[in-house]
Amino acid sequence: MRKVVVFILLFFLILLSLPLSHSIAQNTQVELLLNPNITMELYPGFEEYYKTYNWFCVTLMVTNSGPYFKGELVVKNFNYNNEYTTSMRKYIELPTNTLKKFQIYLSPDFTHSWRADFSVELVDMSGKLFFSTKKSVKLIDKSQTLVLVLSKDKGGLNYLTGPQTNLWPNSNLLILYPDITCLPDRWIGYDGVDIIIINNFSLLDSLDSVQQKALEEWLNMGGKLLISSSGNPIEFSNTFLDKVLPLEFKSNIILPKLNSFKKYSGHSINIDLPGISVVQSSIKPEVYAKILLQEDNIPLITTSYAGNGKITYLAFDISKEPFKNWDNKMKFWAKILRDLYFDSILPVKLTAEEGNHILYDIPSLKPPSFSFLGIYLFIYIICIGPMNYFILKRFDKREFTIITIPVMIFFFSMGTYLIGYTSKGGSIIQREISIVKLNEASSFANIDTFISLFSPNKSNYKIDFQKSNIWPENITPTSYDYPLYTILKEGEKNSIENINLNMWSIGTFRAFSGRSLADGFYVNNLEINIDNKTGDIIDLKGTIINKTGKNLEDLCLIYNSSQIAYIGKIKKEINNFQVNFNSRVLNGIELTNYWSDKCNLKEDKIQDKLKKNLSGKVMESLFAKQSHGLILLGWNEEPLEDININRVAKKEVLNLFLINILIKDHVK
Template sequence: MKPSLCHTIASRLTYLIGTILLFVWMQCGGPFLGTAGAEEAAQIEIESQIGFGASNVKQGKWTPVTMTLRNQGGDVSGDLVIQVANPNRTKDFSYVQHVELPKGSVKVVTMLLPGNAYTKSNNRITFYEKSQKNGKKIALAGNAYLEAFSLPKETVQVGVLARDVDTLNFLTLLNQSGKNVNVLHLKQEEIPKESLGLDSLDVLAINDFASDTLTAEQVQAIQLWTQRGGNLLLAGGAGYPKSAAPFTKIAPVIYEGTSALKELPQVEKIGEKELVFPQPFTLSQGKLAGGAETIVSEGMLPVFARSAYGSGFVTYAAYDLSLNPLASWNGNQRLWEQILAGTIESAHANNLNQIRFGNDPFWEMDRALEYFPSLQPPKLPMLALVLLLYAILVGPVLYLVLKRLDRREWAWFVIPIVAIVTSIGVFQFGASNRGSMMAESLSTVTLNGTGSGIKQSAVSVFLPKGGDLELKFAGKSVVSPLLRSDVYPSMQLHEQSELVIRKEIDAAIVRLQDIPYSSISKLAVEEEQLVSIGKLDYSISELSAKGAKGQITNNTTKELKDAAVLINQSYIKIGNIPAGASANFDTAGGIGVSNGFDIPQLAFPYPTNNNVDVNLHQRSMLIGHLNQKANFSGGITPMIIGWMKDQTSISLTSGGSIPTEQLTLVSQEMKINYVTTDGKIVIPSTALVPALIDNHLKMSAVQFQNGPFMQMGSGDVTLDYQLPALAGASYLTMEMTGDPNPDVTTELWNSETKVWEAITLKSYQTWEGDKLQPYLLEGKSIRMKVTTVQNNTMFRIPAVSLEGVVKR
């Protein structure tokens, strides 16, 4: 054959093969176009907003995303997808919502995303015609990504619904005293229809606003958000009826008209600044509703009041927060430190500058989800026996058999065959208990004492063969990968999602895709609605500065296993309590702890002698829960804990279900009555953990070494010991214990002379009777200023306890 002919034939074959390969490549969508096909010309415009009109995403909290789509082309329907980089995995995760876009239409789409920092590099918004799984990309005109910085977890975020856009701006003055406060002025349309859309708010204030214009879904979302732990602030004055209209059943006061006052002496005392009214000031008038308590009153008129609602509070202010002279009063900083004390304390417990001892809760939970009790590796003695038998078979036994048959040359193929068969047998033996899909759910239910609670779960699914799987979580659940609540602004997209989450009306659909062989996928699931499993009742029969006795009753629906009481910084193990049964406790039989992070390993010890860690699940879950419940100085709020075990299942969209082991940690805080039956008041030092206010230290951190220590840079800080709200309280004795430090000076605030008085801190000292009264600020707090000129010094936070009586 001539060279030119050969060349022609080769060229034509090359062209033919290239054409075939190009055709196949185009039919498959191309290796670089992803599973959803080529991108079409832009015909949809997009505008996106994360949070509430500002970059206010709070770490670890669900945040709403609003996307406005304008269709400039023909009719189209498909999936809107937000793809986000996963900082803890090598693949991304995506949130999907189906959208119908007729020609020329405008649609507003909302989704909930985990609170984190969002940048151009760590997320992408895409539209797929028909479906995300196999549709074509349609280009979006506009910024097809989200951008927001993340607020620290200790930030107190206040949302305001008000006519005046400057309402509550004075709360930012609290930043001058070491608080992190961010005020957001909301529009009615920004209030979500789901309570978790308000998750990033700590306070929602409604002032001079027509609340009856809110939709029924928005009102329900606000009420459920409050039950989940929010602080709903209803402000009064002449506009109170319209502001509180949808919330009158849960409000702390029953409205009875208005009144006008020329002075507010009690408010002035708390604010510690002169308050002058040039003319009578209008306040709403009302009487306390059942279960409500007064925070500040002028005679018989409640100025501030509060009532518990689920795990949260409804707070009442009797005046319009936007009106002067109160709106511009320079005593607002002190006043609102008192009004928002509980919310500020809860936020400060998450202070990122605080040094916490104990294992990282995320990695503890991540490790716990890897542990399936039924997925144990083969026992080493059994494997050793198999290897020994193999060695004997391949060695002397096989040699003797082949010698007897006079076929020793068969060894060249018999030995490899035996090795292959043995390997297959060993693999089957090792995989005998890993051949079925299974799941486990590690849940926490935080009860509010009224019969319901908040449920949060971490779920792991074992896929022995990998591949794809679609799960269905019924109800109003929100799902995310198991994430750390830290800032990851520098993360890059990995291009491929292994977790695709689609929110439907009555369920959350989660698709696990391209999962490797014999892998475990991990999810975080939070239920929107409260779960109703009952409550844990309790009574205290004896309380002192050193101990407590009492009884708890399990009024939940199931037996409580390994129940325990945490009180007075003691761990008291009780055991199993059947539903409806009671059990006694006494701190004399408990174990004292220096900080809350000792408790998990006391309750569920680590294994010894390399044994299987059968306590891994309980210990890891308790570490995470107490990390959230610890206060700023490391103390643990009194609580009852216990465990429930169930066999349940996770539904599949294809039909059927995956058997699931469910372990639930049940927790309920104990609201201790510090008044004994004979009218005596006993407040132990473990109940008085100070807040750090007016912090002028160059650096400060709290750490635990047999008690709370503060690591201080040069400067000063005020320790504010908030006393429990006890009507008619008269304190007679205060005891203080501490470690004198020559590098630190201490002063107590004298509320009568309005000056700081220097004191010499001793290991033990007391104040009694009239000598004590000047240091009780309105009978509600004790303030100590600590000062150092050293750049780095350790100071033990003094422990304060009080005793007194209730005046009838």
């Protein structure tokens, strides 16, 4: 008996030790795979902060003291079940005895279900693990305004951080001073940044040409840039600011007083003698710029546009006296930041949910009608039940039910499949719907493309983006079909891989890009007739010079987000036009209906239905945000980006152009 008890105890001890031994074996295996010659340091985001629902950059400093290495950086997210759902991959090479900097960009899809931490692995070309580490990030709420400050004076603007009652209602700024070496080399790395302030900072000495190009592209894509001069007229020479700033700089001048400040911010400012040093400048010829504040005909605050972005330039150093300890500096900042942050050229950006709503409007995805299904099931029940019984009874062959029932089930199953195939089709459908935002007199376009991929059968797909400056993400709703876990590869051509779709299912994606469209879009000889009593526009005429290389149709003009005039179609090059606007103020739905009636859109035509849905969302967004100015809206059906999948697909392309018309001195 004692031997039996001892045997049972030993048996249970062995069972209990199995998980521990397996865990030890696993840890040992990982340690054996790690290469002591390779070390890595991670620097995520800006000061390890990340803004939700935006792209962000991870900088990696990798040291290799061993042999030449080729492989991939693999970044994975983890959900609360400790499972990774999305991975990003980037090919790298590490020569012997080198320290190299790499940057990898993580999409909003990467953070949909993570725990605010991620892992980075280094694997060779065979998939063997060489290095693995985990890193956490600090999340910034979407309601917060993220402000990056490039300055030698670290912490000089920290008084702006946190909830503020004297900037604008519910304002909540986070001021960060990023490590210069970790600044992104691609514009997408600044996706979550709302404002960048440059003050007392040498771009030429601190940033390389690639980092400067990334900043310039971020500005063109719609960034907001505030520049405070350090008092040197040539401080921006040979940098991207020399090109985008609307000013020609001359020399320094001492101003003994700043009386104009009271008119601008509501409060005067005292200056000790001899005065304050400012940079004297003048607006470049044929450049649109607005002087917000001047003293003795010297521009002190100037605002202008660069692509879809906006720049505010201060001719003085905001970090020095008399501004540094000015009692009313918060009132001044409130005026400056409100003008910069809220005055958006085209405040239209669809959410992933809104994009999916449009992409999923595919006839192939619509189920059969309830009445059709009811009739089909009724016929099936009648055939397999009473009809089968009475026919076999008539011929006294009821024992044949063992044959007739399976045969009828087979034929009805085949009929069901054929009906589904006929209604849903057997073609792969690749749909691309782009929102193209342009600023008049600028050729740079901000392109936001929504992509859907309809699969008629269970298959695996890959999407290739032929330019490295196109940044894709997976926006497939998890409520449809099943969670779609993908691999995003970053390189000379970015791609999305491992797209596993079921039969008659759809995957949806989004891609951001920016590039020049030929020589842009211009309006000349513009004459605007405004009602002096109401401020409403009456009529307008001018010449549209379309050098985007694209014909536009179903064109309309929207003024102050509430008045509309229909133009129709414009061709490339020169188009003269004259239009009358509706006499009363319309809301977003009324604007959409007015435009669709003029276009003669047909609800049963899928392209027309898509146009109305997307145009409606844009017009409602403009009206909701009370956007001011003159916006041109038009459509084009030519491919804008080279986006390919690894199968032959039927392509559907629609491009909505939104062009901001700069109203200068054309009002009469």
